[in-house]
Every structure is written in C-alpha cells, then in structure tokens.
Amino acid sequence: MKTPIVVLLLFFLVSCVSAQEEVVTSFGEGIAVATLNDDGLDEISGMACSRNIQGLIYVHNDSGGEAAVYVLDSLGNNVGKIELLGTQNRDWEDIAIGPGVDGKFYIYIGEIGDNNAVHEEIVLYRIPEPSVHNSTAQITPERTILKYPGGARDAESLMVDPTSGDIFIISKRDSLNTLYRLAAGKFGSSEAELEELIKLPLTSATAADISADGSQILVKNYLTIYFWKRNPGESVVQAMSRKPKELPYSPEPQGEAIGFLPNGKAFYTLSEKRFDLEPVLYKYTAK
Known part of the structure; x- marks a missing residue:
C-alpha cells in the first residue's frame, strides 16, 4: 500500500523542524579553554570571532x-x-563583526562606555577584517559619531545584524536595558542619532553578539547569559521582543565579553582581571 502524500508531507515538515531545533536548542556549561597571563590584556571588554580566519579572536x-x-x-x-x-580609547566597550555595503566583513568597535552619562556623543569605529593574519598592522578606521535620543547613556553591548547590516547598542544602567539601532546605511555619516527600539527584560548588560547566520542572539550581564532564537524572516526587534532563555554561565569576576564562533555551534566568554584572578577563556558548546 502506498503511503498517503499527506503523511509524507507531515513527516517532511516534522523532520525539518526537528533538524532546525537540532542546530541549536541550548548550550552546555562553560569549559575553561585557557587562562590569559598577558599583563597587557587585563581589562578585556569585548570580543568577536574572526569570520575570515579560522580560530582567531579579536x-x-x-x-x-x-x-x-x-x-x-x-x-x-x-x-x-x-x-x-x-583614535584614542576613551572607553571602548564592545566589538562586533558584520557586513559593510560592499558585502565584505568589517570589525566594528564601540566607544560607548560612559559610566556617569556625561558624554553627549559616542563613536563607532570600523575597519576591514583582515583576510590574512599579520602579527602587527596599522589602519585608519572609518568612524561615525552618534547621539542617543534623550541624552547621554552608558552602554557596553554592541552587535551587528549579518542580514541587514544594522548596528545595535544596548544600554546598561537603566532598570530595563534599552535596545537602540543605527541603520546600516547611516554608518559613515558625520553624525547620526540612534533609534530607540524596545526595553529588554534585563539590566546591566555588558556584552552581546549575533551569530554569523543571524539566527541566534546573546546578551550577558555579570550574572546571566540570555539567549534568543531568531526565526527566518524575523527582525532582531521581533526576536528580542520574546522572553529570552537563560543559559548556563560559568561565574567570572567581571565578565564583559561574549562572542559566537562563526558556525554558531559554540560561543566564548571572557572576563576582565579582577581580585587578582587572571581572565579565563570559557567555551560553551551547543547541546
């Protein structure tokens, strides 16, 4: 007897959903990969994994x-x-990798820290991501000066949507942190104002990242890692309007950095050095 076509279609759809869920449903506990003993890297505040060169972390x-x-x-x-x-490092707080208008990958650096909310302007820098590794390099970055609607804010979280190229900043010190956006086409303007989007169900955000395929979003503070699954066709705002899932988090003395591996199957966290504790690079792998 032939299997009805409807049954075959249902089986196909269920298989597709199961396969999608198997890509990433959650992540395991953090595993210590390395302890950083470099005295020059004692206040790491942002990280991003290279898209062009396997195994490198910025x-x-x-x-x-x-x-x-x-x-x-x-x-x-x-x-x-x-x-x-x-340039100078007034208060660099996060780093991300995303596309430019030419389709190439760029490294974005956010001078977005402002503990006392006294700076009316913040700065985003952008440099092309190297296609080959050199031990030393010098480059003059592109930059865009930004202002928040409503006045100065402190922020430590920057991410770039690989689909749209839009740039997102998350405030830190409000009781419900605020998601802001700079449309991709506005980078390079001499000055621009961020667009206020939504309040998030968290506070004290210290780092954020979007996976290279755009399907996963991470935000962390000092105690928790928050995870959103982004469905096909959804905007970042639509995805982050849902309640996030809380992931396992290996405690860090002052964790301010998070970044996906390019395949989205794992991510790293890294802390500043505090209380004489050397920073530890932790890796979290998808279940």
Missing part, C-alpha cells in the same frame, strides 16, 4: 587602554595587534 581593553584590537588564537595566546590610527 579583543580589546576598555577605558584608557591602547587604541588597538588584539588578536588571540583559540587557546587564548596573544598572536597579533591591529592599531587604529588617529
């Missing part, structure tokens, strides 16, 4: 640090540095 120090992006390997070894010419 990090930076926060306020008062060198105006440079450091390159780590997957074991946490410092293997290079990219100096951003003509």
